[in-house]
Amino acid sequence: MEQVSTFLTQKIDLLIISPNDATPLTGVVKKAYGQGIPVLVLDRKVDGDGDTSFIGADNVDIGRQAGQFFKAHLLPQGGKIVQLKGLAGSTPAKERADGFAEGIAGSGITIVGSADADWLRDEAQQQADALLKAHRTRRRSSPRTPRWQKARGSPRRTRARRRCRSSASRGGPCRRAASKPWRRSGCPPR
Known part of the structure; x- marks a missing residue:
C-alpha cells in the first residue's frame, strides 16, 4: 500500500x-x-x-469446470469431499470455490469441510490431514461378505476343501489342484 x-x-x-x-x-x-x-x-x-x-483468468469458470469434471467422471454417484482453497482473502480462491459449488450442484456431491491453505504446499498438507481426520468415515471390509464368514472361512471354501479331500482319499484326481495347481492348500500331494 x-x-x-x-x-x-x-x-x-x-x-x-x-x-x-x-x-x-x-x-x-x-x-x-x-x-x-x-x-x-x-x-x-x-x-x-x-x-x-x-x-486474468475467469476463475469462476475454472471452478465450474472442475466441479463438472467431479460430477461426471470422479463421483458420478455422488459422495462427500473436503475442499482446500488458496489464500482466504484472494479473489481467485473465492471465485474458484463459488464456481466449483455451481459445477457440483444437483449431483449428490457434498462438501463436508473446507480450509484455506494460503497457496502453500506444507500448509495444504496440514489442512488436508486435519480435514480428512475430522471427516473420516469407516468403510466395511466388503459389502458382500459378512464378518462371521471372513472369520471362519466361507461355507463354499469349506465344502470345496471337503470335496477335494474326499475325492483324493478315494483315489480320484483332485479337481481343485488340477484346475489351479498353485492353490494346493488343503489338497494332498499327488
Missing part, C-alpha cells in the same frame, strides 16, 4: 498491480483511478470497480 502511495506522489503514467488480497489495496487503487491514472489489475481483482482493466 505504501509503495503504491509513493508511486502516486511521483506522478506515474500507469499503474499495473497484482494484489495478494483484494481488500487492502482497494482504496489506493480507487485514488489512482480518481487521479486519472490508468490502472491495470493482473490475475487478482480488487474490491469495487476502480480499475481501468483486469487481465
